[in-house]
Amino acid sequence: MVLKAAAQPGATTPPRHVAIIMDGNGRWATNRGWPRLVGHRRGAERVKQIVRACPDLGVDWLTVYAFSTENWKRSTEEVLGLMKIFRRYIQREADGLAAEGVRMRFIGGRERLDDKLQALMSGIEARTAGNTRLNLTVAINYGGRDEILRASTRLAAKIASGQISEPTEADFAACLDTAGCPDPDLVIRSSGETRTSNFLPYQAAYAEYEFTPTLWPDFTPDHLAEILDRFGLRDRRFGGV
Template sequence: MVFARGAANAAATGGTTRPRHVAIIMDGNGRWATERSWPRLVGHRRGAERVKQIVRACPDLGVDWLTVYAFSTENWKRSAEEVLGLMKIFRRYIEREAEGMSAEGVRMRFIGGRERLDRKLQDLMASIEARTAGNTRLNLTVAINYGGRDELVRASTRLAQKIAEGQIVKPTEADLADCMDTAGHPDPDLVIRTSGETRTSNFLPWQAAYAEYEFTPTLWPDFTPAHLATILDRYGLRERRFGGA
């Protein structure tokens, strides 16, 4: 199923229209730790704890879909110690949160190329996806080894294969969307980046073509549900015309 660009928002909550789908570039973990003279991995661990809090807050804030940018295709350039530490944090997070996610009605999925990830992590990802497949309270998507350009190349390859096999004669935007990692997901209404950086860093370039953006100076480990609620309130004041007058 393909959702139209700029799908309608969820019902208003507390007098403010809420975005149905929020995507977050969780930036600033390393800086948060460095400012305290701690190892960068301490910041990443604190950032993982923050994810849990934001996930639990989303349903009460009227958010149905949450997509978080955990590890990009460019993050492999970091030190081997940091990369290995991040992979360990991802494994631990999935192992510890699987039961809680299921109990709280969270469906968890992953986007990005999996072939470069270690087998244990891939197996854990597949396991929690299967375990939470029937949940509907919140759709949580985690981008690991994800890059928007990489996704577009992989999607284009899938689309070319379908054309070669005669499944598609004249490809459309919807056909390409069906070949993306996010096939079946609504496009994000709002993209948030923490830490004060004002770039999108190869995150959901196709899907976020009509998203609203919010850049906050708050580092991710300090980004609370209250910060999210304030940004959602501001979003409700925006007029979204999608190219119309």
């Protein structure tokens, strides 16, 4: 049973958009004497549970950090294993996501991903484009600095072509991978690490952060509900008083 986030007296508005740095898969497996990929597979199963819990918890947008631009530094075996897990996840979950009203999209540079994975990503994006129950965004080969650089290049091209004369923040946001998505209200990182690790640096400028010691494969919908309760007690002033 999922513990629903409870309304708190004087609470702030529940987070519409939650972003998660899913950290600790490898350590979870290593602590048990298992290969790191076992942890990544268990982490993918946990994503399924969190996705299904979000609508009942009042979350409309969920963004998860699956693979960063820095993760290519890992062993070839682990990288190839992760790409296989991504392909299997999309193939196995496509029907369920479509049936449950989940819209799935991806952010990050796709050019380094293999053709089969890119095709699967484009296919599920098209198939679920009309869904509205939950917006799920998966960051693969994503890095915030890389995204900002690519967005700056797009904006410069628009200025050079005369499409934009005096660029605004809205013009820049429209050039980001997350164009059309609201900024995250809450960013969660599992595993006890307290770094933001190049995840949505522009979009999360005013987000609240929660760092939990729980390793991602152990992170349950009840953990999420508890964090949402704590979010409800925060006073978000956005520079005001």
